[in-house]
Amino acid sequence: MGKRYTELSDKHIQFIREQKLFFVGTATADSRVNLSPKGMDSFKVLRPARVAWLNVTGSGNETAAHVRIAPRMTIMFCAFVGAPLILRLYGNARVVHPGDADWPDLFGKFRPLPGARQIFDLDVDLVQTSCGMAVPFFDYAGEREQLSDWAADQGEAGIRRYWHDKNQLSIDGLPTYIVEKSG
Numbered sequence: 001m002g003k004r005y006t007e008l009s010d011k012h013i014q015f016i017r018e019q020k021l022f023f024v025g026t027a028t029a030d031s032r033v034n035l036s037p038k039g040m041d042s043f044k045v046l047r048p049a050r051v052a053w054l055n056v057t058g059s060g061n062e063t064a065a066h067v068r069i070a071p072r073m074t075i076m077f078c079a080f081v082g083a084p085l086i087l088r089l090y091g092n093a094r095v096v097h098p099g100d101a102d103w104p105d106l107f108g109k110f111r112p113l114p115g116a117r118q119i120f121d122l123d124v125d126l127v128q129t130s131c132g133m134a135v136p137f138f139d140y141a142g143e144r145e146q147l148s149d150w151a152a153d154q155g156e157a158g159i160r161r162y163w164h165d166k167n168q169l170s171i172d173g174l175p176t177y178i179v180e181k182s183g
Helices: 010-018 062-069 103-107 146-166
Strands: 003-005 022-026 034-038 043-047 050-056 072-078 086-096 116-130
Touching: 010 043, 010 086, 022 062, 034 062, 050 146, 062 086, 062 116, 072 116, 103 116
Parallel strands: none
Antiparallel strands: 003 116, 022 034, 022 072, 043 050, 050 116, 072 086, 086 116
């Protein structure tokens, strides 16, 4: 059934490349647990024990607030087609904002997405696989373009206003530093 590894194998990396969806979990010691679905070709394996994902502007900014205080992060992939598998990555993450010195290098590893606001850089200390036999089959019908279209319509100034108005605090009132750290 479940197996543990210290880093991603070539087989794991290939599985990740084939997935259209992943989930990110974070929390501080006393905040609500945040679990977010992610997609949009926003995930990269940088090396077998280091991954990154490009975060775009959304309604909340919980992950940034949590990682600042408690860098623990779990990323989960599920097979919705083919052989069953659940792949979890555990580790400590850091948030990289557009104003940070290493943003250009990390951002260059991704296809640019409208509304990009952070990159989460995860040092993986545990890779865990489990059977996934209870995960149902789903057919991939395509990407939703609404968020990218909305961000493109906002333009850079509109996105920054949105960050100022909606993304500076988590739902528990924790600061995200999105405005201060984004140049």
